[in-house]
Amino acid sequence: MREWVEDVMRELDEQEITVFILGVWAMWEMRNKVVFENKVVQIDGIVKRVRELMREMDELEEGCLQSAEKGKSRVIAQGVAEQRRILGGYEVVVSVDAGVKEGMGMGIGVICRDDTGGVLWGWEERRRQEFEVRVAEVEAVLVGLRWAMKMKHRRVRVETDCKDVIEALQGNTCGRSDFHIVIKEVLDLRSCFDFVTWSHVSRNYNRAAHCLAHSCTLGGGNFLDGSTMQGRSY
Structure with missing residues (x-):
């Protein structure tokens, strides 16, 4: 059952x-x-x-x-x-978002919460590359899953406000575009977990990850522990 x-x-x-x-x-x-x-x-x-x-x-x-x-x-x-x-069946919720601005590259924000809603950790980074929006969004999913694997989470629910990404992941969509190449990378990464599921949420529910993706500066990325995240407002 x-x-x-x-x-x-x-x-x-x-x-x-x-x-x-x-x-x-x-x-x-x-x-x-x-x-x-x-x-x-x-x-x-x-x-x-x-x-x-x-x-x-x-x-x-x-x-x-x-x-x-x-x-x-x-x-x-x-x-x-x-x-x-x-x-x-999930252990943690990983919320992700990407922000693409002309001339400013691409930002990625990741927030990980436990099953009570408490923030465990976060990740923010900005890259010089400028991707198509949906490519950036699925790249954020990939980054979030890689960090979940690094943090040794086994049962993960991934949330994003990009419906195109969720539909592609749920449908195991195949193709040769940059978007589908990253989709395949994400799907291949599922084997590293006991359980992974995808969920589409509204921008309002994804506000924390959205803020990280749009406020981070260029650099190698910034890991944020739970205590640091609690001190931020979104």
Whole structure:
């Protein structure tokens, strides 16, 4: 069963995993209604409940819920985060981003967090080369995975806000372009880990890696430990 779940999780992005977990949550709630209240809920009731939970989580993030409902939704949100970690099977989340500016080369930012969201380490570098944006983005994924391997992480979830990269990695896309050459390097690197999965996230959720990629200066790169990262604001 776990292997099946892990295979499924590799194909889902962050939003789809959330919907999956909330669906299971809603079905469990409806199951309890049948067992303890003798109330049968149809499938449309489950769908409605999933939508309600998603709306409550969105409102929680925006700070719009009343205090009474906020506590309930926070418990749900924490449960979803924990189940996302368990079902996803990852040990750390590696968030990456690249920034390309004409005349300024390419910047790469990497942030690694543990399963509670705590920052473990980061990496920033700027190169003189100027790549096509999607090539730079997948190069950032490659750098992030290489650092995860160097730090001896075995189960990794990689997050990027570049949808082209995620679609290519999930589809095992082949080709002869610079983009596909780096995609192949990334896919080949998976064998160095017990588990690797890819996830597309919004720019807002990738803000820390984005800031590193766009603020770093030319040089050989800069490794940032967790304590250094905690002192930064994004």
